[in-house]
Amino acid sequence: MTIKHVLDPKRFLHIGIVVKDIAKATKDYSELWGLGEWTPFEYGAEGEQIGTGVPFYLKLAVNAAGPIAIELIEPVGCPDSIWQKFLDENGEGIHHFAYRVDDIEKTIAELVEKGGELLWNIHLAPGMNYCYVKAASGLIVELVDFDVPL
Known part of the structure; x- marks a missing residue:
């Protein structure tokens, strides 16, 4: 009997x-893993862009620890966001694993x-x-359905 896998390990991103302070976290993780420069960026969304959730604003930084990409996320002024709630309930730590998918709605339905x-x-x-999707x-899984390099 074959088990149908929803997520393809070859498409792991x-x-x-989630961190409290992105500047401190980039320094700490760089020292831990011997990493070079992080790529920082900030973004947020509100209104019609959000299908499920609340408006948010984030500071992010990305880097690679060997073959694994790391995304640090600091929620900023968004107390009801999924990231701030995670931070409040769990402290800093791994929030999600991200995968690229071709059909996000189909993958959501399969996971649900x-x-x-x-x-x-x-x-x-x-x-x-x-x-x-939890x-x-x-485990929280981030599904990514677009072709922008991450």
Whole structure:
């Protein structure tokens, strides 16, 4: 009997880590893993872009620890966001594993059918969508459905 896998390990993108202070975290993780410069950026969304969730603003930094991409996330002034709630309830730590998918709606449906729960989704522009689904195992998975390098 074959088990149908929803997520393709070959399409793994990154590990998302929620932090309190992005400047401190980039320094600490650089020292821990011997990493070079981080790529920082900031963004937020509100209104019609958000399918499930609340308006948010984030500071982010990305880097690679060997073959694994790391995304650090600092929520800024968004107390009801999924990231701030995670930080308040769990402290700093791994928030999600991200995967590229070809059909985000189909993948959401498959994960929900297997006992998962859609936590958050956003539509940045036509063809640029991503979301968080809490899998039945409790792991938060970010699904990315666009072709922008991450």
